């Protein structure tokens with residue numbers, strides 16, 4: 062593990078990055094999290110200068126293009142941010158012997174397995190976003206000698222770019238909420254991602270891991286749990302995902318197993334329900 066423990070956070074305005082910033086501040090750890098205008102991962106020269114100037118030992122890349130439907134119309138941008146820029150970052154980090162933490166996605170899978178996906182399963186993305194995320198993680202794994210790639214799913218944290226925030230908005234406007242019951246994965250809370258990432262760094266773990274909260278849920282189950290937990294009176298109706306016409310195809314059952322990371326670190330990662338409970342306490 063790097064002796065230089067200074068951390069550089071990229072993608073500082075995103076929900077995962079914000080959770081890192083608040084946790085690193087609380088822990089009094091040495092880190093920098095420049096604004097995107099000073100750290101755009103698609104500006105290769107800027108990234109090179111930033112690494113030379115800030116001299117981190119560890120880079121945590123939270124930057125990503127996550128607009129799954131928009132990526133179908135604009136594959137160039139999705140591939141630039143999620144694949145080419147990550148490939149460049151990996152090359153620059155490797156050249157300087159830095160440690161890179163990068164995040165992948167459950168959308169690298171096609172959802173046809175019928176069981177929880179493990180790190181040994183072959184990816185087969187159904188959409189542009191999934192392909193771009195796969196290319197990014199493959200670049201890190203091929204180029205870097207010291208890295209962590211964590212595949213995440215349904216990330217929920219501070220800010221507005223997550224399902225629970227959108228659900229709250231829909232619940233204000235509509236009494237009846239139609240939510241897909243056959244779209245399944247694992248709601249994963251940024252606090253838990255941060256905790257596990259920092260522990261993995263502390264313990265010197267390397268390689269590819271699935272990092273999710275424990276258990277899994279359909280969007281419908283997640284919505285019902287959240288609506289009940291927040292004391293709302295909305296009626297949540299289960300519908301098939303096919304009733305929503307979206308630009309991108311999505312996997313039906315993309316839930317991943319977090320067994321490997323729990324075993325390696327000797328920890329129990331909280332269930333997604335505990336994550337929702339915490340999220341509600343914070344937002345109340």
Ligand SMILES: NC(=O)c1ccc[n+]([C@@H]2O[C@H](COP(=O)([O-])OP(=O)(O)OC[C@H]3O[C@@H](n4cnc5c(N)ncnc54)[C@H](OP(=O)(O)O)[C@@H]3O)[C@@H](O)[C@H]2O)c1
Pocket residue numbers: 071072073074075076077078097100101102103104122123124125126127142163164165166167194212213214215216217222
């Ligand atoms: N969100 C999910 O449900 C989900 C699911 C599976 C995996 N993941 C992965 O988890 C990681 C963290 O995601 P998140 O939920 O925190 O995403 P997020 O909230 O969308 O944050 C990503 C951040 O990256 C920024 N960004 C975009 N292009 C950039 C560039 N060229 N240079 C620097 N920053 C750039 C975005 O800015 P703008 O908003 O201005 O574009 C945004 O602030 C990502 O790798 C993501 O792919 C997320």
